[in-house]
Amino acid sequence: MLWLYVDFPQLQLDSVGDKLCEQQIPLIVVNGQHNAVVQANQAAIDCGVQLGFGLGRAISLSQQMQVINYDEKLTNKLLEQMTQSAYQVIADIALMPPHGLLLRLSPMFVLYDDLAGCWQRVQAWLNNLQVSYRGATAFSPQAARLIASTLTLSQTQISDDKRLIDQWLSKTPINALNASEKIIEQLLAIGISSVGALLDLPMAQLALRFDSDFLTYISQIKGDIPLVIDFYLPQTPFCFYRDLNYELHTTVHLTPVLHKILDELSHYLRVRDKLALSIEITLELRDKPALIVTVYSSQGEQSAAAWQTLTQLQLERVELIAPVIALEVNCHDISSKITISEDLLSQASHGAKRQRLSKAQLLSLLHAKLGEDNVTQLDYHSSHLPEVVNGLTVSTPQSRCEAVELSSITERVRGGLRPSYLLDKPEPLTMAVSIFQGPERLCSHWWQKNPVTRDYYIAKNSQQQWCWVFQIPNGQWFLHGYFG
Amino acid sequence: MNTKLAGLIDGRKIWLGNQQQLVDDFCSTSYLLLDEKLSGGWPQYGVIELQTANGIGELRLLAPFLSAMTTTQQLIMFINAPSIINSQMLAFNDIEPSAAVMINTNDDSQQLWSAEQSLHSGCVSTVVLWQQQFSSCQIKRLKLAAKAGGSRLIVIRPPNQLNALPVNLTLALMPSDNGLDITIKKQQGHWPQPMFTLDMSQQWPDLVTHRTYDNVITLAKRRVS
Known part of the structure; x- marks a missing residue:
């Protein structure tokens, strides 16, 4: 089983706007807990900053030095986002915090033929991310990780040749191991300076000197014990x-x-x-x-x-x-996705060259610019009360009626004449009008909450506007609309 | 003098008779008299201007045109209408209420923006816009948008506007007893027409001021002892 470990040592630095990088401003990411520089851009390295420097020492090297606090949560978030896009290329991905991704390549050979094809895809994805990375392949996850950690930035070692990988592994210095300093010192003391020499020793001998955690780690590098991996599952939202x-x-x-x-x-x-x-x-x-x-x-x-x-x-x-x-x-x-079939013939007859937007698209556009409340699509609810017909009142659930299609409306409306303009709310009638038609009585249903009894008249005011006025039983007059 | 005249012609402030390409795409107004005066009916494309007070019959005059121009796939936009457009009236005039969209905003530039987007979209048949002030380049711009989208614009302004706009047709409407008093102030390709009275009493019998009943006999007001 071939594994690829991709390490992003400068993830947080790369996520910072390109603006600062372009201006050649030295930028460092400092881990406040250990007071150590963990990431530095090229401009900062040119100033003489080295990883592991304390904050004070790093700042003293340049006046322009910009410092960002190391944020583990953010790094994890960024890593997850990259996994999201990596999933389009490789099926088996595991997040390896703090800043690595583990990809299982072997199953993908069915799709991409061989390692070369597979690496080509992965490389295209990596270049697209615009972050600095380093990566290495090996036959066990821990070995891939170990080799990758010794590489310099933007260096990759990709191969499926067992001998070559073993060679890389044996050359790896012992202090690259993910083990405590005490163990590293112990190993150096007995004259083991490379991983190759360590792996050559029989496990039984190592068991005498080191604890079980370290032995498991060594077995995982060798590939004898599998590493427990949580593979990434794509998130829907x-x-x-x-x-x-x-x-x-x-x-x-x-x-x-x-x-x-x-x-x-x-x-x-x-x-x-x-x-x-x-x-x-x-x-x-x-x-x-x-x-x-x-x-x-x-x-x-x-x-x-x-x-x-x-x-x-x-x-x-x-x-x-x-x-x-x-x-x-x-x-x-x-x-x-639903494909909408456009009406070709009607457009041709109307001389429109091309329908640029659909109805829904136009409405979304208007909603976005003017706000939902300022763009209203009229509807028709079956009722005899003008407010309910136009959906102006919030009707109780029992009396709620669905909007109806035109074909079913026409017959019913022919009864009385209805105005073109309707006022938001009936207003008290303040001007003199002369009545020409009426009355037409409209009452609400007995089960409705606010009983309404209105005698509607068609009248004309002094400005010759045709008004729709009504009188309520106590004699008050209201204006409700105009016959425009 | 000549240069001044050329400037006027270049600025499209004067129309020459031979420049005019007559459009024969007309839509009947459903009133014989008005069809005759308009030499066919409403122009199917371009911009129509109505100078009218609200509530005297302007929408009733337009309703057959709006209905005829709108297919089931299209919308009608009412921008900055004086109040809510009653969907019962639309249904009465065979216009699908859900095809009508009302846009209300106080900002003139947003009204123009919405009108332009709608005209340009290709899914709107007609835009009815209530707005008082326009510059001629705004109207020209809307005209181009309407041409691109195969739509038409109706502009409703208060009466007695002095500045003329580069529209295809300008009508001034005044209320009258049985319908409307109409003056054709501008008609592209034809002469303006003096005021005439359009009798709408057949279409709208309920909205007539003078009605003569021939079946009513007045009785002498004398008390019977």
Whole structure:
């Protein structure tokens, strides 16, 4: 069984915006617990920083030195995100915290023919991630990890030749072993300086000197005892977290950051042949509770460009009360793709060159820009009360009626004339009107909560507008609409 | 003088008779008199301007046109309507209520944006927009969007507007006893028409001011002892 261990020693550093890297600003990631530099970019190394330096020593080397606190949670999150995309290439992946991924290559040879084909795919994926990595293959997970840990950045050792791998392994210095310093000292004391020499010793002899944990580790390197591995299982909801490491004060500047994430989302959806109906963008603000922006698409979208337009419109209306320091994109609302058959003939007859948007797409666009409340699609509920017909009142569940199709409506409405414009709420009638038609009495049902009895009249006011007015039993007059 | 004239022609402020390509795509207004005055009916494409007060019969005049132009796959947008458009009225005029969308926003530029997006989308048959002030380049832009999307725009403005817009048709509507008093202020390719009265009493018998009943006999007001 051939294993590939890919190590990302500078994961947190690479996740920091490209901005700082481009400007050649020395950047270090410091583990506060051990007061040691754990990651440093090229500019910092040029200044003379070495891994393991204390914070004070590192800072004293350059005035411009930027320090980031090592965040284990963030590293794990980033690792998980990479696993998500790696799953498209390799089926068996295991997360090896703090910053490694273990890939089982052998089963994939069925798909990619051999190691060369397989490595080509993996390399394409790795280059796409734009992070620095090192990797090595071996016949046991622990051996692959051991070899990879001795490599320099962006170096890889890929082979399925047993002799070559054994050679790499035997050359590995003893202090690369994932063992306590005491054990390393002990080994050095008895004159063992490379892993090769250690592996040559019979296990029975080692058992006399070392504890069982170390012996298990050695057996795992040799491949005698399998390592217990939790393989990654793909998560259905899409989730992408991005720590900005700098503050954004305007939503306009979020666009390039979101663009990358939406590309990722689009890829995620495309390989599953799904559409996203809504995405949730969580903006983490400095010293303020996080702001959640939900973007909807009635039809469902897959392409990053479509989501980009919708989110941009939505974000234009968002007011930031504090600078954004991190953002997360979640997508739970996923549906399978449905092909809509467009009506070719009717478009041709209307002279439209091409239908650019579907109805649902247009409505999503308007919703995003103007807000849900400002764009209303009219509906018709079967009732005789004008408010209920237009769905203006929140009717009780018993009297709730479904919207009806036109064909079933027409016959019923022909009774009395109804106005074109309806007021939100009937207003007290304040002007003089002359009545020309009526009355027509409309009453609510006896089981409804707020009983309504109205005598409607058609009247004309002094501005010659045709009004729809009514009188309630106590004699008060109200205006309810106009016959436009 | 000549350069001034050329400037006016280049700016499309003057239309020349031979420049005009006459469109024969008309949709009947369902009123014989109006069809005759409009030389066929409503222009099927482009921008129609109505200068009218609200609530005197402007939507009733438009309803047959809206209904005829809309297929089952299309939407009608009502942007910045003075109040809610009653879905019962739409159903009465054979317009599917769910095909009508109301957009309410106070911002003029957002209204224009929504109108342009809708006209351009190809899934909207007609946009009805209530807005007072337009510049001619805004109208031209909407016209292009309508052309691209195969849709049409109806602009409703308050009466007595002075600035002329590059629209295809401008009607001024005034209330009258049995219908509307209509002045055709501008008609692309034809002459404007002076005011005439459109009798709508046949289509809308309930909305008529003077009604003569020939079956009522007035009785002398005399008390019987």
